[in-house]
Amino acid sequence: MTSELRKPTRTLIVEDHALNRCLLRDLLEWHGHEVVEAIGGEDAWTALDLEPPDLVLCDIQIPGGGGERLLARIRADARMAEVPVVAVTALSMPTDRTRLLDAGFDAYVAKPFDRRALLEVVDGFVGRR
Numbered sequence: 335m336t337s338e339l340r341k342p343t344r345t346l347i348v349e350d351h352a353l354n355r356c357l358l359r360d361l362l363e364w365h366g367h368e369v370v371e372a373i374g375g376e377d378a379w380t381a382l383d384l385e386p387p388d389l390v391l392c393d394i395q396i397p398g399g400g401g402e403r404l405l406a407r408i409r410a411d412a413r414m415a416e417v418p419v420v421a422v423t424a425l426s427m428p429t430d431r432t433r434l435l436d437a438g439f440d441a442y443v444a445k446p447f448d449r450r451a452l453l454e455v456v457d458g459f460v461g462r463r
């Protein structure tokens with residue numbers, strides 16, 4: 335395991351489904367990342383406002399206006415305009431992917447997510463920092 339060699343990333347997981355949230359948290363923590371959790375747009379914003387994370391993994395169908403509204407709010411705030419936001423969603427039509435990337439999400443991961451694929455996306459953003 336090489337996680338000791340990587341810079342720990344503080345990742346905000348925004349996901350209203352408890353099991354998915356748990357799966358994401360366990361996967362990231364197991365790989366040495368620090369995790370903050372939110373259920374919807376409002377508590378996500380509270381966490382973001384307190385301390386912008388290194389990365390956001392964002393479900394789209396969430397309470398409080400949906401993932402796209404949260405993304406817009408993040409992009410409009412100079413403190414977190416550069417924070418990568420990855421859509422992690424069960425909206426898996428090709429048109430959904432295009433729409434979300436056009437909306438400004440930095441990457442797109444379909445649910446149910448492949449653990450290795452998700453980690454590759456996360457590590458891709460960690461490596462940029």
Ligand SMILES: [Mg+2]
Nearest residue numbers: 350393395396
């Ligand atoms: Mg959801």
